[in-house]
Amino acid sequence: MRAAVLALCLVWPLGARATELDARLESNLLPPGSVAVCRVRGLAPQGLVLAGLHQEAGFYFSPADQCLVALLAVPLDTRPGPRSLTLAWPGHSQALALNVGPDPYPRRRIRVEGLQRRLEHAETRGEAGLMKEAFDSDLDSPPLWHGRMAWPITFTPTVTSPYGAARVYNRGEAGWRHQGVDLRAPDGSTILAAADGVVLLARHHLALSGNTVLLDHGYGLVSAYFHLSRLAVSPGQKVAKGQVLGLSGHSGLSAGPHLHFELRLRGYSVSPTPWMQGQAADPPAAYPN
Numbered sequence: 001m002r003a004a005v006l007a008l009c010l011v012w013p014l015g016a017r018a019t020e021l022d023a024r025l026e027s028n029l030l031p032p033g034s035v036a037v038c039r040v041r042g043l044a045p046q047g048l049v050l051a052g053l054h055q056e057a058g059f060y061f062s063p064a065d066q067c068l069v070a071l072l073a074v075p076l077d078t079r080p081g082p083r084s085l086t087l088a089w090p091g092h093s094q095a096l097a098l099n100v101g102p103d104p105y106p107r108r109r110i111r112v113e114g115l116q117r118r119l120e121h122a123e124t125r126g127e128a129g130l131m132k133e134a135f136d137s138d139l140d141s142p143p144l145w146h147g148r149m150a151w152p153i154t155f156t157p158t159v160t161s162p163y164g165a166a167r168v169y170n171r172g173e174a175g176w177r178h179q180g181v182d183l184r185a186p187d188g189s190t191i192l193a194a195a196d197g198v199v200l201l202a203r204h205h206l207a208l209s210g211n212t213v214l215l216d217h218g219y220g221l222v223s224a225y226f227h228l229s230r231l232a233v234s235p236g237q238k239v240a241k242g243q244v245l246g247l248s249g250h251s252g253l254s255a256g257p258h259l260h261f262e263l264r265l266r267g268y269s270v271s272p273t274p275w276m277q278g279q280a281a282d283p284p285a286a287y288p289n
């Protein structure tokens with residue numbers, strides 16, 4: 001699959017031997033949970049990749065910007081401070097400086113009945129492995145999304161628990177970071193695809209996420225929809241932005257009806273909100289085949 005993305009670097013085959021590319025990050029100061037966007041203008045060599053933050057990504061051509069673009073997640077557990085990303089191509093490399101800003105997310109104590117039992121149930125059934133395998137399954141295919149994403153509900157979103165919140169359950173015996181946003185959604189609300197994609201997983205009765213849909217948007221970007229009451233799609237099915245995926249509910253580990261919505265880039269969760277505002281990654285308006 002890597003070849004599919006890297007082949008696009010042939011759009012501008014390297015004529016002369018370039019030693020310095022016209023490359024820049026959209027922003028040099030990014031908080032954990034955001035997306036590093038690198039644009040390369042002018043001639044670009046074959047085999048160009050962007051590496052750093054425990055990831056490596058190929059470039060795709062963005063017709064809207066007339067340049068090559070690569071995206072990396074800034075993982076939620078990244079400590080603040082200077083980092084270096086590397087543009088690499090055969091025989092060369094070029095450093096790009098990045099500063100990771102402080103963690104802006106709140107800490108919350110919430111009580112969830114039956115947490116321990118559900119965690120053990122999920123572990124027994126290998127659900128963490130199932131999700132990880134899905135999130136990491138298609139890192140190098142071309143992007144399928146077009147333009148900004150849409151919140152996956154039919155009414156104005158109300159965030160009941162924000163992305164990145166450090167959660168302490170019950171008396172603090174178990175805690176982790178919230179990897180998505182919780183949106184208010186009464187039982188039976190219609191849940192929609194946030195962007196064009198392919199159904200990666202549609203499963204009932206997972207111990208933590210309940211009835212679950214994952215969509216593959218290409219280029220290692222996956223959206224996740226948890227705690228549904230009904231599923232309306234099947235694995236492998238192509239879906240368009242706004243298409244019905246199912247109905248909301250409170251299946252799995254959930255204190256009440258809501259939608260947990262999550263975006264993963266190259267396996268790392270990122271804050272969904274900037275993607276809804278069209279800021280996170282300036283997704284391609286079109287994609288040349």
Ligand SMILES: [Zn+2]
Nearest residue numbers: 180181182260
């Ligand atoms: Zn949640």
